[in-house]
Amino acid sequence: MPIVDRLTRLIWDTDIDGLPGWQRSALGTLRLVWVVARDIQEGALPLRATSLVYTSLLSLVPLLALSFSVLKGFGVHGQMEPLLLGLLEPLGPEASADVTERLIDFVDRMQVGVLGAVGLAFLFYTVIALMQKIESSFNYIWHIREERPLTRRFSDYLSILLIGPVLVFLAIAIATRVTDTPAYDAVVEMPGIGAVAAWATNLAPYVLVILAFTVLYLVMPNTRVRFGAALLGGSVAGVVWLIAGQLFAAFVATSTQYAAIYSAFAAMILFLIWFYVTWLVVLAGGSIAFHHQNPDFVTRDRPSLVLSNRLKERLALSVVHLVGQSAYLGKPPWTLERLAVRLHVPRHALAGVVGALESAGLIAPVANTVPSAYVPARPPDATALTAVLDAVRTADDGASGGYGWLPRDPAIEGLQTAIDRAVEHALDKRTVKDLALSPLATATAADTSASGADEGSQATAERAERK
Numbered sequence: 001m002p003i004v005d006r007l008t009r010l011i012w013d014t015d016i017d018g019l020p021g022w023q024r025s026a027l028g029t030l031r032l033v034w035v036v037a038r039d040i041q042e043g044a045l046p047l048r049a050t051s052l053v054y055t056s057l058l059s060l061v062p063l064l065a066l067s068f069s070v071l072k073g074f075g076v077h078g079q080m081e082p083l084l085l086g087l088l089e090p091l092g093p094e095a096s097a098d099v100t101e102r103l104i105d106f107v108d109r110m111q112v113g114v115l116g117a118v119g120l121a122f123l124f125y126t127v128i129a130l131m132q133k134i135e136s137s138f139n140y141i142w143h144i145r146e147e148r149p150l151t152r153r154f155s156d157y158l159s160i161l162l163i164g165p166v167l168v169f170l171a172i173a174i175a176t177r178v179t180d181t182p183a184y185d186a187v188v189e190m191p192g193i194g195a196v197a198a199w200a201t202n203l204a205p206y207v208l209v210i211l212a213f214t215v216l217y218l219v220m221p222n223t224r225v226r227f228g229a230a231l232l233g234g235s236v237a238g239v240v241w242l243i244a245g246q247l248f249a250a251f252v253a254t255s256t257q258y259a260a261i262y263s264a265f266a267a268m269i270l271f272l273i274w275f276y277v278t279w280l281v282v283l284a285g286g287s288i289a290f291h292h293q294n295p296d297f298v299t300r301d302r303p304s305l306v307l308s309n310r311l312k313e314r315l316a317l318s319v320v321h322l323v324g325q326s327a328y329l330g331k332p333p334w335t336l337e338r339l340a341v342r343l344h345v346p347r348h349a350l351a352g353v354v355g356a357l358e359s360a361g362l363i364a365p366v367a368n369t370v371p372s373a374y375v376p377a378r379p380p381d382a383t384a385l386t387a388v389l390d391a392v393r394t395a396d397d398g399a400s401g402g403y404g405w406l407p408r409d410p411a412i413e414g415l416q417t418a419i420d421r422a423v424e425h426a427l428d429k430r431t432v433k434d435l436a437l438s439p440l441a442t443a444t445a446a447d448t449s450a451s452g453a454d455e456g457s458q459a460t461a462e463r464a465e466r467k
Contacts, residue, residue: 012300031298036287038302039141040280045287048137049279056275059130061106062123066161090248090274095267131157138221141286143348145355146372148222160219210238213282217289223337223371229293237285244277296346307349312392315353317435318343320388323363324380324436333366333373356395362388362432380432386424388432 011030019027039045081104088096135147148156214234218225252270291298307315322334322342336354340347354374357363364377376383 008300028298032288032291034300035291035298036284039287040284042302044140045283046280048140049276049283052133052137052279052283053272053275055130055133056279057272059126061103062126063130063161064103064106065123066127067164088271088274090245090252091267091270092249092252095252095270098267099271127161128153128157131160135220135222137283138217138286139223141283141290142221142223142225143290143346143351144222145351146222152368156219206238206242209242210234213237213241213285216282217286221286225289226293229289232292233285233287233289236288237281240284241278241281244281245274248274248277294347307352309393312353312356313389315343315345315350316357316388316392317385319350319354319357319374320362320376320380320383320432321435323374324376324432327376327380328433328436333369333375335369335371335373337371352395353392356392357388359395360387360391362391376432380436383432385427385430385432385435389423 011027011034014027016024016027081100084100084103085096088099090096091099132147132153135153139145139147147153210231211234214227214230217230217233218227319334319339322339325331326333334342336347336351339354340350343350354363358365358374358377361377362383363374365372365374
């Protein structure tokens with residue numbers, strides 16, 4: 001048996017629940033590494049990293065100009081050049097100095113006062129477009145379809161862009177000031193404690209990078225990310241990024257052929273490659289945070305829950321039941337994540353059903369809630385249950401123009417009409433209120449296993465239920 005097959009069986013066929021603590025943690029780590037490597041190998045993350053490199057190039061000078069303007073108000077804009085040199089250090093001394101000098105020169109030449117209203121608006125647009133592209137990439141990792149509303153994009157993005165540079169330079173300034181004080185020199189010279197202080201000083205760059213990655217994973221996805229998941233992703237991504245920088249710097253120092261091949265473009269080529277590596281590490285860290293928070297997705301094969309029509313109808317009834325019941329009982333509205341946990345269905349599969357109900361005007365998100373929480377969009381006592389079933393049955397009709405091109409067959413149309421009448425007769429004008437306040441529905445609402453899905457869907461839902 002090949003080594004790869006044996007390793008695969010060892011990782012995925014072993015019962016993790018029956019292992020001791022350290023073995024369970026080790027095997028869980030191997031599974032997490034497996035799924036993140038699969039995400040990279042399948043090409044989605046590298047493709048999005050490439051897209052972010054292109055968007056970042058277009059937005060880099062406006063972003064630096066905006067940060068420069070903010071820092072200038074605090075009198076610390078002179079620290080931008082050392083920071084850029086530090087970030088571009090893996091390119092080598094000559095290339096990092098060349099790229100930094102060009103970027104600073106571009107920023108100095110950009111005079112906001114002569115841009116005019118259109119130019120200033122374009123500057124903000126390019127920066128906002130970069131932030132939106134970053135959010136879109138993280139939403140893809142987290143299987144989130146909806147983006148922030150337009151008003152929240154501007155408020156959230158501008159808050160990050162205005163406050164972020166100040167916090168970064170404040171942290172760097174504090175670390176620099178502490179190491180330059182006589183008290184720090186005295187502590188370093190003390191036996192025993194000096195070694196600890198020196199070790200902490202060397203660890204400070206890692207802490208700052210990890211903190212920056214953690215905040216990025218907490219803020220950018222349009223969902224609630226747990227701090228533990230963000231910290232794990234930020235820790236791994238931060239350490240990997242720093243190690244990758246050292247390896248990249250060693251490669252640049254030992255390889256001299258790139259300068260002969262690319263000549264004057266060598267610095268820019270290295271800059272693009274390092275930019276790509278940075279974004280790939282950032283997205284891989286986001287994938288780690290997602291899988292840590294959603295262990296149901298840590299599977300040998302990528303989970304794909306294909307819902308049958310019967311299961312879609314059942315889930316739709318369960319959603320309106322829970323949402324309507326919370327409205328009547330005065331309980332907090334249901335979010336998509338809570339619904340997915342309650343119904344034991346992966347969130348990205350349930351999102352289609354919730355979206356169909358929202359498009360049909362049966363439920364609506366509460367304004368200014370993150371993540372979106374849903375309440376009834378109509379009075380439940382005036383919403384027929386047939387409307388709930390119709391919402392999921394006709395959800396995808398618009399994608400094909402309602403299938404108006406199909407030949408009209410009186411026999412088929414008559415059969416469909418008879419089916420619709422039978423459903424209406426069976427429901428007997430029952431409304432969402434009847435379902436929400438029904439003791440039978442209350443007792444059986446959790447029984448939403450994937451009985452109508454295919455075999456793979458059942459396996460995924462059963463794994464989620466056991467967890």
